[in-house]
Amino acid sequence: PTNPKLEEFSDLLDKSGGIMVARNDFDRLLREQNFREIFKRQYEFAPAVKGNATNEDALRTVVTNILKIDTAISVARQAATRGNSYAAWEALAELRSQQEFSEDPKLGQEIETLTPKISTFVDALQRARDFEDSRRDQTGSAMAWYLKALKIYPDSDMAEEGFQRLLDKVLPDNDLLSPSAQSEAVN
Structure with a gap:
């Protein structure tokens, strides 16, 4: 009991025990995809x-992703405060559409908070x-709804991209443009 090496060994066990618990917690939280808790700890x-x-890469990825989400939420809140809930919602919805962010509870909660304010646009x-x-084939109806969304929020990237995607489907190679306009568009 008075041997100093025993005391060192005991300290080493205490320290490594904490690391083992942390390692096990990290592995469990990673399996559960509880990224917010990993970020917190x-x-x-x-x-x-x-x-x-x-695991180093996994921790780095989790921290980077949560920081990206939290930054987007902060920017969206500022936009909503300035009266642009449409832009705020669209930015967060775009982020959530990406696989690595789709299950984040804080991001989902923020989108749900904004949705009632702009429900006609979201609808x-x-x-x-x-x-x-x-x-x-419901292309015409889809285009009409994208146009309605653009009427509600003219700066909508989602509505514009959807409309353009369908326009390209209906009119491949810009059939409505004159030959001179087509050559200008290419150049």
């Missing part, structure tokens, strides 16, 4: 994953997508 997990390249976009994805 990133400084606890950093020493625990050190030396394991896979128009959803109907346009539903018609676009319909098994029956």
Whole structure:
């Protein structure tokens, strides 16, 4: 009991025990895809994953993604505060459409908070997508709903992209443009 080496060994066990718990917690949270908790405890997990390249990359990716989401939420809140809830919602919805961000609860909650304020716009976009994805050819109806969304929010990238996508489907190679306009568009 008075041997100093035993005391050092005991300290080493205490320290490594904490690291083992942190490593196990990290692995469990990663399996559960509880990225917010990993982000919250990133400084606890950093020493625990050190030396394991896979886990180091996973921690780095989680931190980067959560920072990206939180930054987007902050920018969206500022836009909504300035009266542009449409732009705020669209930016967050675009982010959520990406696979790595689709399950983030905070992002989903923020979108749900904005949706009632701009429900007619969101409804128009959803109907346009539903018609676009319909098994029956509903291109005209989809285009009409995208135009309605653009009427509600003229700066909508989502509505503009959807409309252009369908226009390209209906009129490949810009059939409406005169030959001189087509050559200018190419150059």
